Amino acid sequence: MTGDMIDLDDTDRAFLRALAQDATLSAGALGRRFGLSQPAAWRRVRRMEEAGVLAGRRVVVDRAALGFGVTVFLGIKLATRGRVSLEDFERAVTAIPEVQVVQHVLGLFDYRLRVVARDIADFERVLRRRIMTLPGVGNVEANVLLTEERRPGPLGAAETVVKA
Amino acid sequence: MLDDTDRRILRHLLAEPGVPSAELASRAGVTPATCWRRLERMTEAGVIRGQQAVIDWRKLGYAVEVSLRFTLDKTDPRAFDDFLDAARGVPEVLGIETFLGRVDARLNVIARDMAHWQDIYRRKILTLPHIAEIEALMLVSTIRETEGLPV
Numbered sequence: 001m002t003g004d005m006i007d008l009d010d011t012d013r014a015f016l017r018a019l020a021q022d023a024t025l026s027a028g029a030l031g032r033r034f035g036l037s038q039p040a041a042w043r044r045v046r047r048m049e050e051a052g053v054l055a056g057r058r059v060v061v062d063r064a065a066l067g068f069g070v071t072v073f074l075g076i077k078l079a080t081r082g083r084v085s086l087e088d089f090e091r092a093v094t095a096i097p098e099v100q101v102v103q104h105v106l107g108l109f110d111y112r113l114r115v116v117a118r119d120i121a122d123f124e125r126v127l128r129r130r131i132m133t134l135p136g137v138g139n140v141e142a143n144v145l146l147t148e149e150r151r152p153g154p155l156g157a158a159e160t161v162v163k164a
Numbered sequence: 165m166l167d168d169t170d171r172r173i174l175r176h177l178l179a180e181p182g183v184p185s186a187e188l189a190s191r192a193g194v195t196p197a198t199c200w201r202r203l204e205r206m207t208e209a210g211v212i213r214g215q216q217a218v219i220d221w222r223k224l225g226y227a228v229e230v231s232l233r234f235t236l237d238k239t240d241p242r243a244f245d246d247f248l249d250a251a252r253g254v255p256e257v258l259g260i261e262t263f264l265g266r267v268d269a270r271l272n273v274i275a276r277d278m279a280h281w282q283d284i285y286r287r288k289i290l291t292l293p294h295i296a297e298i299e300a301l302m303l304v305s306t307i308r309e310t311e312g313l314p315v
Contacts, residue, residue, distance in 0.1 A: 005225050019217035055220040057181040058311050060213040061174070066166070066315055073263070073270070075301075090307050097314040105231065107301040112231065116313060143265030153221065153274070154255040 006051040011036070013155045015044055016053070020152060023057040068116045070123050070144065074131065075109035077139035084136030096130045109141070166211065169194060171315045173202050174212075178312045181215060221258070226274040228281045228302070232289065233267045235297035243294035244268070254288045267299075 008016075014034055018025055025033075031041035048054045063071065078084060086104070093102055093113065101114035115131070117123035131140065166174075173192040177183070183191070189199035206212045221229070236243045244262065251257055251271055259272035273289070275281035289298075 005223065008224070016217070016219055020219060021214075021216065023215040023217040051223055052220050053223045055218045055223075057215050058218055059178055059181045059215050061178070061311065061313070062211050062213060063313065065209075065211050066174075066313055068313055073261075094308045097312075099308070100312065101309050102307040103231075103309075104304040104307060105301040106304055108299055109301060112301060141266065143263035143267045146262045146264055148259065148261045150216075150259055151252065151257050153219065153258050154226075156255055 006047070006053065008048075008053075012044060012048065015041075016048070017152050017155050019045075019054065020150075020155075063116060067118055069119050070117045071148075072115045072117065072123055073143050073145060074111075074113040074115060074127075075139075075141040075143075076111040076113060076131075076134075076137060077108075078110045078136040079138030080136055088135045089137075092134050093131075096126070098126050098130070109139075166206070169198070170202055170206060173199055174206065175312075175315050177203075178310070178315075181311070221274050225276050227277055228275040230273050230275070230281065231301040231303065232271045232273055233299040233301070234269045234271070234292075234295055235266070236268045237294045237296045238268070240294055246293045247295070250292045254284070254292075256284050256288070 011034055015030055018030060018033065027042035027045055028038040030036070030045070031038045034041070036044075045054065063069075078086075078089065089111070090102065090104075093099055093111070098115050098117060099113055100116055101112070103112040104110065105112050113131075115123065115126060117126055127140075127142070131137065169192070173188065173194065176188055176191045185199060186196050189196040192199060194202070203212065207214075234247070236247055238244075240246075247269060248260060248262075251260055251269075254271075254273075256273050256275060257271050258274055259270075261270045262268065263270065271289075273281075273284065275284050
């Protein structure tokens with residue numbers, strides 16, 4: 001797995017940890033925090049953006065405050081493998097506005113979905129009208145999300161990154 | 165609470181989080197000043213909790229991503245707390261979720277390759293406390309990932 005990978009130093013990793021907490025930090029703010037000039041900080045951010053390591057942003061919202069009190073993860077097993085195309089399933093499932101995440105996986109299920117709903121009754125409506133009617137759906141397992149927490153990942157200063 | 169303008173701004177922001185503020189305002193059909201004020205207010209109210217950079221771990225050499233689903237031995241009242249505390253100590257764990265359902269907890273774990281995965285799995289995952297059962301789903305591809313809400 002070498003090739004188009006970039007080599008990060010401790011300062012780059014510190015930048016990534018800071019931006020993963022707050023993506024709105026400016027190059028000036030990052031520079032002040034880690035003892036670099038604004039242009040030097042900007043060049044580091046730019047390099048990681050160009051390498052694709054910094055791959056955009058996510059906006060974190062209080063889903064409950066917006067009226068979406070329920071998040072459910074679904075494991076989906078397709079019923080007639082080979083006869084239903086994965087493309088048909090994927091096209092149909094990504095058209096459902098309540099579906100935030102669609103992942104193709106190997107294991108007990110074929111797909112993992114993250115679904116938001118206003119409440120359990122609303123989730124039941126989405127499940128019955130939208131999910132169960134998807135082309136090729138077989139087994140569906142639902143788990144209601146109670147808590148979630150994002151971790152910084154292997155960005156510790158001691159962590160060595162594979163060199164290109 | 166939120167009015168239609170707030171919801172419109174939020175819908176466009178969630179659909180494309182990196183969008184420049186002037187462009188966001190024009191998409192939502194408001195002036196940049198209004199847009200900024202509304203975003204400030206929603207942030208103060210805690211509706212918008214923050215913006216986080218998305219890191220592409222594959223670009224850092226982590227080619228393997230696995231969703232591990234755990235059933236815990238709940239005869240011990242400290243099972244959840246002990247398990248979650250220990251999982252927080254594994255650097256390769258990117259996300260920790262708990263559930264109501266057949267699965268108690270899920271860890272999102274990355275590794276550089278299968279040999280690295282096997283090492284993490286044996287030394288850091290199987291040694292987590294109070295595990296009754298583990299299932300692994302290996303990520304093939306992410307078709308869609310958004311924080312978008314039908315607001």
